[in-house]
Amino acid sequence: MAKKASVERNRKRERLAQRYAAKREQLKAIARDQELPVDERFAAQLKLAALPRNSAVTRVRNRCEITGRPRGFYRKLRMSRIALRQLASQGMVPGMVKSSW
Template structure:
């Protein structure tokens, strides 16, 4: 089980990302537009830099929904390999059969 503080910090980052997504996208569009004057693009870059760092999407870490583990994460199932194996052994995941030989 991961530290609760790490999981909560990641959840706060997700909320902040959602809150600033539209503003960040608009500023990035201005910065990337080569047809706009350099002064306007520079002002947009400064505004983008003034936004909270945790509002950036790249700061979000994929974590297991069951345990909070940050590594060995399956995106499709939103869980780690260890949680997947445990729930699969219990028969809680439809279509998953633990192999044995």
Template sequence: MAKKSMVEREVKRQKLVDQYAARRTALKAIIEDQSKPMEERFKATMKLAKLPRNSSAVRLHNRCQLTGRPHAYYRKLKVSRIALRELGSLGQIPGLVKSSW
């Protein structure tokens, strides 16, 4: 089980990303538009830099929904390999059978 503070930090980051997503895309569109004057693009760059760092989607990290584990994460199921094995053993994932010999 991951530390609760780390899981909460990721939740906080996700909220910031959702909150600032529209603003960030608008500023990036201005920055990448070559037809705009250089001063306007520079101002947009400065505004983008003033936004919180954690509002960038790049700073998000995938974590298991059940345990919060950051490593060995299956994107399709949103769980770690350990949680996947436990759920498979309990028969909670359709079509998954844990092999044993």
């Protein structure tokens, strides 16, 4: 199990990223638009920098929904390899059987 603080910090980042997503996208579009004057684009860049750092989507870490483990993460299943193996051994994952050769 991951530390509870790490999991909660990541959840906070997810909430912030969701809350500021529209505003960040709007400011990024203004900053990228080559048709606008330089001072207006620079002002948008400053406003973007003034937003909370944890509101950026890249700061969110993929973590297992069950254990909170940050490594060995399967995006499609939203869980780590270890949690997946445990559930598969218990027969909880349809179509997945333990391999032996």
